[in-house]
Amino acid sequence: MTSPSLPASLGAWLARLEAAHPVGIELGLERVAEVARRMGLLDGRPAARVITVAGTNGKGSTVAMLEALARAHGLSTATYTSPHLLRYNERLCLDGQEADDATLIAGFEAVEAARLDGEPVSLTYFEVGTLGALHAIARRQPDLAILEVGLGGRLDAVNVIDPDVAVITTIARDHAAFLGNDLMQIGREKAGILRGGRPAVLGGLDLPISVREVAAERGAEVVALDEAFERSEPGAEGWCWQGRGPQGKPLSLAGLPDPGLPLDNAATALQALALAGVGLAPAACRRALAEVRLPGRMQWLGQWCLDVGHNPHAASYLAKRLLERPCAGRTWVLLGMLGDKDAEGVIEALAPIADAWVTVSLEGERARSAAALAEPIAARQGDVVHRADSPQAGAEWLEARLAPEDRVLVCGSFFTVAAILAWKQASG
Structure with missing residues (x-):
């Protein structure tokens, strides 16, 4: 053939x-x-x-x-x-x-x-x-x-x-x-x-x-x-x-x-x-x-920490590392996840370090919307301050509101981290 x-x-x-x-x-x-x-x-x-x-x-x-x-x-x-x-x-x-x-x-x-x-x-x-x-x-x-x-x-x-x-x-x-x-x-x-x-x-x-x-x-x-x-x-x-x-x-x-x-x-x-x-x-x-360096794994870009962790086990590790590294300001979590992942478990693991949440929608058949992701956060009395149509849109909204002493954890999916990396590169 x-x-x-x-x-x-x-x-x-x-x-x-x-x-x-x-x-x-x-x-x-x-x-x-x-x-x-x-x-x-x-x-x-x-x-x-x-x-x-x-x-x-x-x-x-x-x-x-x-x-x-x-x-x-x-x-x-x-x-x-x-x-x-x-x-x-x-x-x-x-x-x-x-x-x-x-x-x-x-x-x-x-x-x-x-x-x-x-x-x-x-x-x-x-x-x-x-x-x-x-x-x-x-x-x-x-x-x-x-x-x-x-x-x-x-x-x-x-x-x-x-x-x-x-x-x-x-x-x-x-x-x-x-x-x-x-x-x-x-x-x-x-x-x-x-x-x-x-x-x-x-x-x-x-x-x-x-x-x-x-x-x-x-x-x-x-x-x-x-x-x-x-x-x-x-x-x-x-x-x-x-x-x-x-x-x-x-x-x-x-x-x-x-x-x-x-x-x-x-x-x-x-x-x-x-x-x-x-x-x-x-x-x-x-x-x-x-x-040694590994993009997307506890990768710090200024105030932004990027990690592809997308299950409760990985989220628990992230929370532990950030608790070991306290900051003077707020810890914002920009979270975007696929629909077949354990969002509730990830949110529970990250809750101890999250002062505010920005949920973002991902694209594709397996995507989860920002609104759907916000529901389990709100159920835990988490502070969802913004819902965005894309990781880039969420990052742009957040960038304008960050204080110098704040930090951002970006996680939940390879797609979320990839989008923010691309956004960071495009913005210099």
């Missing part, structure tokens, strides 16, 4: 992919594994070492710190993450740089050729993107590939690749339409990335027992936070990490700087990298953690 003329630009490719499959998310590995086999991605390894990261929250920060730590130790790296904030290119980074359009297009073309080589295979937007990224990584053969699971684990497209080290950060209720609300079952799905005879680094303190059950069934070696590795609370001299190497040799690092990201995830990244066979150099680790 021949393909229609292929798009010439990245934008045209993305538009084509969005329209090509009627379902945005379709869990299952049969289709994507077949195309991966046709592409030769299962014949060898895409990198010398592979770390796969799954979880409900903390995946992005763990990946960012893994990449920063690996590059500080002189390793060549490739990272694949999703979703993106402003540019699709953000999803694939090679040696710390976003992939260029030509690299992404070459990956899409390779996927399309393999998809039609024999019985045509239908793939989702995410599946094409994942296979295209793996194609680019395999051609480059970096020292370390870090792959973030998009949704779930067991049936996610990323799971066609066997990792040397599998990481599970946290498990909470999210994406209920696909994963359900049973934490035991969600844990089993996330644990689907574990492999027999390979380390399973568990970075969450309250993971359901099903994760360990899957590890035992598969013969994966459990390396858990506060058991095999731990971190201290930060102090004037920084924080300390203790873990172990591939042969069980005790390791320790002291005087580590606060990366501005969850320290549990920093400790998890250090442990995963050590188990991947990287000798941790104290100076390199300190430099990496001091310099």
